[in-house]
Amino acid sequence: MPVTDISTNAEDRTMTVAADFAAPIERLWHAFTDPTQLERFWGPPGWPSTFSEFDFTVGGKALYYMTSPQGERSGGSWEFLKIDEPRGFEVIDAFVDAEDNPLDGFPSMRMTFSFESTSDGSRMVNTSHFDSPEALEQVVAMGAAEGSRMAMNQLDAVLQDLRDYAQGKGTRVELLDDTHVRITRLVDGPRELVWRAYNEEELMRQWMLGPDGWEMTECVVATAPGEKHRTSWAPVGDTEGEAFGFEGEVVLVDAPRRAVSTERMQGTEGPETLNDLNLYEEDGVTLVTLLIEYPDKETRDMILATGMAEGMEESYARLEREVLSPTRS
Template identity: 55%
Template structure:
């Protein structure tokens, strides 16, 4: 975990987070000053940021939205104060209205990010200062400390070379906590091809089959927020097993970037989980991240015990073989 400390000082009206990374300070600085890299970690899991403005110079502004798995949107704007490459970045961090203006009804804060080299790489210290105790208490109660820690906990994957840490490694499974599991898989293909493979039914039918011996009998997806989807499979020939399927509702759809949907096994008595699928392209390769939220730790363990990771990898190998290799 790169975050080494998070501390709130009510008397000084500050919250300070320190995180260390095994990369040069210039590389760490770059992750915070490139909007496409920022989007991959600026926001806790399930609430990724999308930057629609990014003028990173004194007097400039950056505007971003964080969209939750239910489609709820949190809007913010940075008013840039200081940019001293590669040592200091400072900005007023403010809530925004739908049209991008500062929301005067919400609490304000100022963030100063200091970067420095260390023996093992580099360190970032983010100090957030509040105008008064009410603003501090409100933002801390909203989960600011935890949100920062979770967001910075995703930065390792952004700083790492995608080809070194993910390509050829298959599906990587990380149990985040009792109800969240993150699956990642890299593809040596551009994002638009991986997106098409996941959203065009005639393509989905060719690879989303799990182990050999199964066929997809239903693949319906109304790909819009509020749209329903249904998928079903059946064994072929001498393959043993009973037909099954999944169904749910899409809550967030951002073309070529993100799909969030609920998912439940058709006819099963347990509540649905939420699947948050994102695609990030780096130098022509694509990192797929699937963050699954389960209703309970018991349901999480039951589903993981079915061999879910192996089934995913079998399907993704077929995706590479049947679609990406011939594109």
């Protein structure tokens, strides 16, 4: 994980985040000054950013909002005060409302980003300067320190070429905390087609089957918030196992980038998970990221112990083989 230190200083009214990366300073600079790159990490998992404006000039402004899995939005703005490529820049950072006006009751802060080369790559130091100890305390109480850590720890995937970062590494499972799991898989195909494979019954039936020896017996696709989805599987022939299925409701859709839905075993009241699917394309391949929120650690461990990740890997391999490969022939 790249974050090496997060500290607060009530006397100086500052919060400082330091992180080291195995990438040159020029690459780090680009990640922080290109809004398409910022959108991949500026915000903790489950709260990705969308930059609606980015005027990277002294006196210019950037506007963005972060969206939760439930569709809640938290807006922010940067006013650029200094720019010193590639060593750093300085902004006034503020919370804003839906009309991009400063949000009453929330502090603004002067924020500096400093970049320097190291023997292993580069280092970022981000320091937020507050007008009062109370403003610092308010932002820390909102979870800014842990949110910054989780956001910066997503940068490795951004700084590397996507193929170098994920190709050939299969389905990877990361335990973020007791209730959140991040699953990633690079698939060899464009995002538009991967999105369709998740949202069209004909395509889903070709690949979302788990291990060999199972068939999809029911597939009710939901593509808009409020719609219900339902999927069932059963063993075929001599395959051991009992039929099962999942159902739930779509919460948020931002096609072809993101879809959030609830999920539980059919015929039960839970436990229910919140599944946050994100797709990012680069150089003809798509990184699939699934952030799952469990109700508790026990449910998380129970579901992971079923071999879920292994079944997902077989499905993703089938997606490449049965759905994506034929489009390239």
